[in-house]
Amino acid sequence: MPPQLPWLEPDAPLPAPTLAWGEGDPAPGLLAAGGALDVDSLRAAYAQGTFPWYGPGQPILWWAPDPRMVLPVSEFRLHRSLNKRLQAFRRQAHCEIRVDSAFQDVITACATKEREGQAGTWIVPEMVNAYTDLHRAGHAHSVETWVDDRLIGGLYCVALGRAVFGESMFAHATDASKIALAALVCLCRRHGITLIDCQQNTQHLTSLGGREIPRADFLVHVDKARQQPAIPWRFEPVYWNELLPPKIDPA
Template sequence: MPSQLPWLEPHDPLPAPNLAWGEGDPAPGLLAAGGALDVTNLCAAYAQGTFPWYGPGQPILWWAPDPRMVLPVQAFRLHRSLHKKLQAFRRQANCEIRIDSAFKDVITACATKERAGQAGTWIVPEMVNAYTDLHLAGYAHSVETWVNNQLVGGLYCVALGRAVFGESMFAHITDASKIALAALVCLCRRHGIPMIDCQQNTQHLTSLGGREIPRADFQTHIDKARQQPAVSWRFEPVYWDELLPSRTAPA
């Protein structure tokens, strides 16, 4: 029989991640239910490698999977088609990467975007509000793909120091979310951030270079990275040099 799932009152601390349900339990990685989504609780959760994930009509559910899916930024796979797309994007004056200029639009688009094989969304309205508050507090960021002054794709993430936790992406045009992810990879490489948390394994993330690591190793990384100074969350065009040969830069 699985251990009883802890129920949290709004100000209760989360259990330690190693107490999460394991293989053979009904929901491996599930740690607790209840609690609150305020800035303090969210920061405490991410600091111990825990994140909220639940659907409409469910209580807040907290997760600490083992193993953990991460994207080592030096292992990012720049497939040929995306390489060509980034080269063209970089050359065109009407294409740009912006950071934190439209966070609420990005998270709303992530929440409302229809996805193949999924009914509904886990980014429920209270999650949108909570992460918007986290953004206003300086701990959540959006990386945005803009074409002709239109937001066409992007992602949002959480950052504690130099620990970066990817959350969700959206695209209104082909590859717009991948362009935003590539920009985040470039920013992380430029600032010495070794990996981006991806939370859970998907075939798409694996194709881009993601891999699973033990939860204990992930926590060791988080403990070190979150103590380091936060980076400047802005994107400079020269950051593309981290992925593209410098000769592709405009003359």
């Protein structure tokens, strides 16, 4: 018989992440249900390595999986095709990376994108509203791929100090989301952030250098990183040098 799942009142704290269901339980990594999605609740959840993930018609479900999927930024795999696309993107004046200029558009695009094998989205309207509030409070950010002043891809993430938690990506053009992720990797490298949380293991993330680590190690990282000063959330073209050879302009 599986353990009883804790039900949280809106102002109740989350259980310790080590109490999440484990291997052999109906939903490994599931920690609790209920609670609230206000800014303070989300900040407290991410500070202990826990995130909300649920579908339409479900209560808020909180997760702390073990192991945890992460992307060490030093291990980001820049495949040949993406390398060529980034080189071309950087050379074009009409192509640019923007940060936090269109957060609402990014999260809405992530919520409405089609996902293979899924009938709906986990980014339900309540989640869109909650993370938009978290963005206004300075703890959620969007990294955006723009071409000809048109948003063609991007991602959004949560940041507490130097702890960065990736959430979702979208693309309206080939590799547009990967370009945004590469920009986030460059931003992290520039400011000494070593790890991007990816939450769930997928083949796509593995192909880009993501891997699983024990939850205990992840929690140690979060506890240290979140206490460090926040970085300036902006992207400068010179940051591409963290991944690509320095750009040499013709004389």
